[in-house]
Structures are given as structure tokens and as C-alpha cells.
Amino acid sequence: MTAMKQDWIRVGDWVSGTSLEDEKFIGYVESIDLYGMAKVRVTQCDHDGAVGEVLVASLAKMDKLAEYVPSEEADLRSLLDLALMTRDQAWFEDLYASLRMAQFNLGGKENGPGFDYRSTVSRIKID
Structure with missing residues (x-):
């Protein structure tokens, strides 16, 4: 064994x-x-x-132990902060996609914040 x-x-x-x-x-x-x-x-x-x-x-x-897969918005936001601090772009992008999906899924439920397409992030080039 x-x-x-x-x-x-x-x-x-x-x-x-x-x-x-x-x-x-x-x-x-x-x-x-x-x-x-x-x-x-x-x-x-x-x-x-x-x-x-x-x-x-x-x-x-x-x-x-079972692997932790964050699905709550607050957990995802905390991990996004950690990804920013560690400068892990790939992890940040994965977490951001998960956050957007969590927000989208809450949109169909009562009293959920919903999904607002106007809140998407636009990219700005900084010289």
C-alpha cells in the first residue's frame, strides 16, 4: 500500500x-x-x-488534501492581488477569467451583482 x-x-x-x-x-x-x-x-x-x-x-x-479551486468573488480578488504582487501574468489572466465567469454566473441569480459589459478593462499603452 x-x-x-x-x-x-x-x-x-x-x-x-x-x-x-x-x-x-x-x-x-x-x-x-x-x-x-x-x-x-x-x-x-x-x-x-x-x-x-x-x-x-x-x-x-x-x-x-483536496485541491482548492477558488470560485467565490472575494477569494478570486484576493488571489488577483497576490498574482499582481508576484508579477505572474499568466496566473493573473486565469484568475481574471475565473472572476468574470463568477460575475457572469451571479447575474442570473436574484440579488446578484450581474455582469456589466461596460466594466471590461481596456488596455492602455504607457510609454
Whole structure:
């Protein structure tokens, strides 16, 4: 079973599980060795001292967390700000398209803000 989970959980994945010291944690995988052991950077843990540290855990005692796909307008706007700060144009364009779709989808519902074609962004060349 370890080999099957090793194929399923990869470096960079967000996971939850139990460490070798029996600490329950959430974090992301930094590395995986050939023996089914992973080093996980901890972001949440029942042991406060482990937060921000790297724990070792068996892949058999970890589960991959579901990927987060933002769909709420407020979440998309926050991520747009982050894309701007990191100057990631491709990510910004993807998020902007998702935001426009979310606004369009709300237009058909009662009390939704609707979709206003006049609010589209025009491009301006700055010398």
C-alpha cells in the first residue's frame, strides 16, 4: 500500500497525517525517499512547536488534501492581488477569467451583482 500512496502523493502536495512522534499535522511535502517516508513542512499541528518545522512521516499515515479551486468573488480578488504582487501574468489572466465567469454566473441569480459589459478593462499603452 505504501508504494501506491507514494505514486499518489508527490512533492509539493498538501497533506494531513500523523508524524512518527504521533503529532497530527497539515503541511506540504518537501521530499519523499525510496522507503515511503516524506519530509513535510508543517503549517498546522496539534503540537504548536512543530508549526513551521519539517516533520518526517510515513506515506501510509498521510492523506492528500483536496485541491482548492477558488470560485467565490472575494477569494478570486484576493488571489488577483497576490498574482499582481508576484508579477505572474499568466496566473493573473486565469484568475481574471475565473472572476468574470463568477460575475457572469451571479447575474442570473436574484440579488446578484450581474455582469456589466461596460466594466471590461481596456488596455492602455504607457510609454
